[in-house]
Amino acid sequence: MNEFLxxxxxxxxxxxxxxxxxxxxxxxxATSGVxxxxxxxxxxxxxxxxxxxxVNLGMPVLASLAVVLLVEAPVxxxxxxxxxxxxxxxxxxxxxxxxxxxxxxxxxGIASTVWNPETERILPGFFSMDSAxxxxxxxSGQQMLVVALAIAVxxxxxxxxxHSRLGVAMRAVVDDPELLAMAGASPIRVARAGWILGSMLAxxxxxxxxxxxxxxxxxxxxxxxxxxxxxVVGRLKNLPLTFAGGAALGxxxxxxxxxxxxxxxxxxxxxxxxxxxxxxxxxxxxxxxDRLRAIGRVVTNGVPRVAGLRESVAGAxxxxxxxxxxxxxxxxxxxxxxSQGLVYGIxxxxxxxxxxxxxxxxxxxxxxxGVGAFVxxxxxxxxxxxxxxxxxxxxxxxxxxxxxxxxxLKGLYLALSTLAFAQGATYVFFDNDHVFGSGGSIAVxxxxxxxxxxxxxxxxxxxxxxxxxxxxxxxxxxxRSALGRRLVATNDSxxxxxxxxxxxxxTKLLAFAMSAGLAGLAGALYGGLQGQVGANDFGLxxxxxxxxxxxxxxxxxxxxxxVAGIGFAALPVLQSHVSWVSDLVGLVTGVGVVLVxxxxxxxxxxxxxxxRIEARRLARVYTSDPITADxxxxxxxx
Amino acid sequence: MPERPAEPTGVTGISAxxxxxxxxxxxxxxxxxxxxxxxxxxxLQEVSFSAARGEVSGxxxxxxxxxxTLFNVATGLQRPERGRVRLLGREVTRMGAHRRCRLxxxxxxxxxxxxxxxxxxxxxxxxxxxxxxxxxRGVGAGLLRxxxxxxxxxxxxxxxxxxxxxxTASTVARILDRTGLTGLATERVDGLPTGTARLVELARAxxxxxxxxxxxxxxxxxxxxxxxxxxxxxxxxxxxxMAVVLVEHDMGLVMRxxxxxxxxxxxxxxxxxxxxxxxxxxxxxxxxxGAPGVEVPAR
Ligand SMILES: Nc1ncnc2c1ncn2[C@@H]1O[C@H](COP(=O)(O)OP(=O)(O)OP(=O)(O)O)[C@@H](O)[C@H]1O
Ligand SMILES: [Mg+2]
Numbered sequence: 001m002n003e004f005l006x007x008x009x010x011x012x013x014x015x016x017x018x019x020x021x022x023x024x025x026x027x028x029x030a031t032s033g034v035x036x037x038x039x040x041x042x043x044x045x046x047x048x049x050x051x052x053x054x055v056n057l058g059m060p061v062l063a064s065l066a067v068v069l070l071v072e073a074p075v076x077x078x079x080x081x082x083x084x085x086x087x088x089x090x091x092x093x094x095x096x097x098x099x100x101x102x103x104x105x106x107x108x109g110i111a112s113t114v115w116n117p118e119t120e121r122i123l124p125g126f127f128s129m130d131s132a133x134x135x136x137x138x139x140s141g142q143q144m145l146v147v148a149l150a151i152a153v154x155x156x157x158x159x160x161x162x163h164s165r166l167g168v169a170m171r172a173v174v175d176d177p178e179l180l181a182m183a184g185a186s187p188i189r190v191a192r193a194g195w196i197l198g199s200m201l202a203x204x205x206x207x208x209x210x211x212x213x214x215x216x217x218x219x220x221x222x223x224x225x226x227x228x229x230x231x232v233v234g235r236l237k238n239l240p241l242t243f244a245g246g247a248a249l250g251x252x253x254x255x256x257x258x259x260x261x262x263x264x265x266x267x268x269x270x271x272x273x274x275x276x277x278x279x280x281x282x283x284x285x286x287x288x289x290d291r292l293r294a295i296g297r298v299v300t301n302g303v304p305r306v307a308g309l310r311e312s313v314a315g316a317x318x319x320x321x322x323x324x325x326x327x328x329x330x331x332x333x334x335x336x337x338x339s340q341g342l343v344y345g346i347x348x349x350x351x352x353x354x355x356x357x358x359x360x361x362x363x364x365x366x367x368x369x370g371v372g373a374f375v376x377x378x379x380x381x382x383x384x385x386x387x388x389x390x391x392x393x394x395x396x397x398x399x400x401x402x403x404x405x406x407x408x409l410k411g412l413y414l415a416l417s418t419l420a421f422a423q424g425a426t427y428v429f430f431d432n433d434h435v436f437g438s439g440g441s442i443a444v445x446x447x448x449x450x451x452x453x454x455x456x457x458x459x460x461x462x463x464x465x466x467x468x469x470x471x472x473x474x475x476x477x478x479x480r481s482a483l484g485r486r487l488v489a490t491n492d493s494x495x496x497x498x499x500x501x502x503x504x505x506x507t508k509l510l511a512f513a514m515s516a517g518l519a520g521l522a523g524a525l526y527g528g529l530q531g532q533v534g535a536n537d538f539g540l541x542x543x544x545x546x547x548x549x550x551x552x553x554x555x556x557x558x559x560x561x562x563v564a565g566i567g568f569a570a571l572p573v574l575q576s577h578v579s580w581v582s583d584l585v586g587l588v589t590g591v592g593v594v595l596v597x598x599x600x601x602x603x604x605x606x607x608x609x610x611x612r613i614e615a616r617r618l619a620r621v622y623t624s625d626p627i628t629a630d631x632x633x634x635x636x637x638x
Numbered sequence: 639m640p641e642r643p644a645e646p647t648g649v650t651g652i653s654a655x656x657x658x659x660x661x662x663x664x665x666x667x668x669x670x671x672x673x674x675x676x677x678x679x680x681x682l683q684e685v686s687f688s689a690a691r692g693e694v695s696g697x698x699x700x701x702x703x704x705x706x707t708l709f710n711v712a713t714g715l716q717r718p719e720r721g722r723v724r725l726l727g728r729e730v731t732r733m734g735a736h737r738r739c740r741l742x743x744x745x746x747x748x749x750x751x752x753x754x755x756x757x758x759x760x761x762x763x764x765x766x767x768x769x770x771x772x773x774x775r776g777v778g779a780g781l782l783r784x785x786x787x788x789x790x791x792x793x794x795x796x797x798x799x800x801x802x803x804x805x806t807a808s809t810v811a812r813i814l815d816r817t818g819l820t821g822l823a824t825e826r827v828d829g830l831p832t833g834t835a836r837l838v839e840l841a842r843a844x845x846x847x848x849x850x851x852x853x854x855x856x857x858x859x860x861x862x863x864x865x866x867x868x869x870x871x872x873x874x875x876x877x878x879x880m881a882v883v884l885v886e887h888d889m890g891l892v893m894r895x896x897x898x899x900x901x902x903x904x905x906x907x908x909x910x911x912x913x914x915x916x917x918x919x920x921x922x923x924x925x926x927x928g929a930p931g932v933e934v935p936a937r
Contacts, residue, residue: 482764482767485753485756485760485763485764485767486764486767486768488753488755488756489753489756489761489764491755492752492753492754492755492756493751493752493753493754495715495735495747495751496747496751496752496753496842497736497753498714498715498734498735498736498739499713499714499715499735499736499739499743499744499745499843500736500739500744500764500765500768500769500842500843500845500846501736501737501739501740501765501768501769501846502736502764502768503736504736556755
């Protein structure tokens with residue numbers, strides 16, 4: 001009984017923090033329609049700032065709190081609203097998602113530049129308050145304070161939403177911004193208030209959480225992700241449910257720590273840490289979803305032209321020749337970087353299929369790649385073509401399995417479920433000694449080509465270039481096929497797709513399976529290239545960064561995938577030359593995404609439309625109907 | 639504000655009058671006692687409506703009357719609280735949108751729902767392909783519970799490839815031609831003017847070879863000449879045996895095109911019958927002229 005109570009107290013304390021952070025997310029979402037993926041990062045920055053002031057500079061606790069909570073956090077919220085959120089007002093969910101993910105990378109980058117992650121920091125609780133015995137359980141002052149603050153936040157929010165004009169406006173703005181405008185409130189003012197309030201709540205949660213866990217950039221940024229689960233319980237709207245969700249998550253986690261059978265924990269050491277992810281995944285799955293709805297015109301301007309077969313083959317050949325020639329001129333490091341970049345490029349291609357064409361956002365692509373590398377390493381001696389095939393098949397099946405429950409989810413919720421999957425997989429699979437051994441890595445070989453094993457780096461690069469070329473040709477061929485049109489159509493308008501008889505779910509499932517298969521291929525190649533793979537290669541942050549780089553370069557184009565892949569490999573190399581900033585990759589990517597937020601096709605997707613080529617192709621298709629063919633040709637030439 | 643129905647021409651000789659009046663066949667689609675509620679708003683209340691093959695049935699009513707909602711119910715995008723939907727005599731009330739399409743319902747959307755990243759031709763083609771594969775698979779499709787197999791594209795290779803894509807191509811060419819869109823085939827739809835985009839929606843709907851065609855304000859954004867071409871096209875489609883339902887605010891177009899007209903107001907049917915009778919119905923006139931406060935702001 002005592003143990004149960006003690007565990008419950010801990011659970012309630014964590015639950016209280018989750019509830020605070022989740023309520024911030026909900027407030028921002030409810031007022032601006034933007035789900036802020038950077039919410040956790042805001043909390044992380046606040047916790048570090050608080051440490052800087054109170055510990056490093058020795059300011060009094062209350063003064064430090066005041067500076068962080070009442071000055072820094074509101075200003076941060078305001079700046080974000082002004083610079084980012086406003087341009088997202090009528091943007092698609094996917095764009096908003098990318099931009100806030102970018103913001104998260106920027107904040108993480110800034111934080112790791114300012115506060116060197118190597119240094120260990122301790123953030124003490126606020127006051128050295130005495131602990132009290134409640135019902136025979138020791139409860140520390142900090143714990144009581146956290147719970148009291150959560151209750152205070154709940155009451156304050158309730159009061160604000162019920163009784164102030166701002167609160168009424170906040171509730172109206174999600175349901176119908178135009179209605180709100182008619183009632184005389186400005187949606188922009190309301191959204192600004194929401195961002196400020198959300199940012200303050202994130203900061204409070206970060207400061208409360210840091211002493212409970214550790215003051216570590218990644219941990220804090222991701223731990224606040226746990227709040228996402230609570231927010232989703234409230235369907236991003238309902239604050240009481242959100243608080244209940246937070247409490248439930250905290251309790252479940254804490255009880256699990258106490259009561260989970262020892263055998264589970266020895267087999268899946270990460271299971272406890274992964275609980276919030278499993279919780280989030282489960283909540284997403286049982287959450288009632290909106291029905292397919294016609295939503296009317298979403299403006300997408302200038303979609304990049306799709307290259308024809310001849311053009312894509314020519315491009316691929318050029319790439320291979322370039323690799324073969326350049327290989328003789330480049331240094332070893334450059335060759336290694338480019339080879340890596342080509343593999344990342346193939347991963348990016350798998351995202352072109354999934355995100356660019358089918359519009360499904362996955363934050364777990366490198367998780368799939370990791371499984372591919374693992375399968376490659378384990379099957380048939382760890383370096384055979386059979387292993388490559390096994391990796392592709394296993395990953396395609398895995399992709400479909402992951403997508404299966406997620407099929408009913410759309411946009412934001414889908415992204416959240418892939419995030420839960422990626423992070424959960426890191427905890428229970430990649431960090432698991434039973435999987436990658438206690439050294440944390442396994443060896444993977446390269447398959448031989450025509451009986452000759454590929455040993456020189458130069459040859460390897462050429463092989464990888466041809467692999468990328470083939471994958472690129474395949475991706476473009478899929479886009480030009482009936483299946484490709486289906487993918488794009490289902491993305492552009494699910495409602496219209498259904499009314500012309502396309503099964504939306506089947507299409508999505510296929511997109512996931514194909515994309516995962518390609519990612520599996522990339523995984524096998526990655527393993528062969530590196531020789532050794534470990535858990536660190538396949539983290540959530542890497543998945544996000546690569547996806548965002550691809551968005552910058554053009555998420556619907558093969559050339560975009562190539563540039564993104566090379567960039568993803570090259571940025572860490574650049575990093576070693578720029579010592580005054582850490583996490584260059586994240587910073588560049590984050591800033592880039594925020595900047596190109598306005599270019600829906602990325603930097604490389606805005607090339608002019610070549611109507612004539614398309615017309616010639618169509619004319620060939622319509623040879624059975626000479627008149628139509630003529631009209632098409634004439635029109636294109638006009 | 640909808641146009642006032644009073645127009646001197648009325649049902650004029652402009653329409654081809656292809657079907658003799660009174661030859662209306664079996665109802666192809668029947669909606670019976672439909673109720674739909676959105677929160678506090680009763681959008682449809684005990685609405686019954688049917689459309690027969692060979693006819694253009696008009697569905698009119700002031701803004702917010704519930705016309706689009708009724709289309710959503712008919713196509714399976716909105717589940718009614720109460721009421722039943724029958725398609726060619728078959729109960730489909732609980733059937734999903736994509737399966738209903740395979741039974742032969744197609745529609746256009748008032749707020750455009752085009753495939754914005756595809757060209758005009760591809761928009762039509764994707765619908766034709768979805769439809770063609772259903773036809774080719776014939777009975778087998780029913781056994782597989784009508785779920786679309788992905789392997790329907792030209793990609794499934796082999797001997798059937800050629801004839802299959804040829805069939806699609808000729809279907810698409812025919813529809814492009816019939817809707818007058820041939821010259822715009824390679825154009826991306828996101829650059830088109832609204833009126834033309836509406837035609838693409840219509841063409842895409844036709845590519846599924848429907849028995850019932852629901853057109854939601856297809857004429858808005860078209861100039862008078864194009865609108866009357868559209869009217870004749872709808873009449874022709876009906877005379878080919880399709881059941882066409884037209885929602886339209888352009889009263890002239892409705893009067894010229896429709897064989898029958900049903901009037902919705904505040905979610906209930908207030909009149910139904912021949913265009914000329916409906917037009918002179920006092921309840922309809924009242925609904926359209928409107929008491930003050932009836933006007934609903936545009937959404
Ligand atoms: N998804 C929805 N959620 C809430 N209310 C809705 C929804 N769809 C429609 N409504 C409401 O239902 C009523 C009927 O709408 P509907 O779009 O069917 O009217 P309509 O006759 O098509 O009007 P219009 O001529 O303007 O197109 C309107 O008051 C509308 O605001
Ligand atoms: Mg309507």
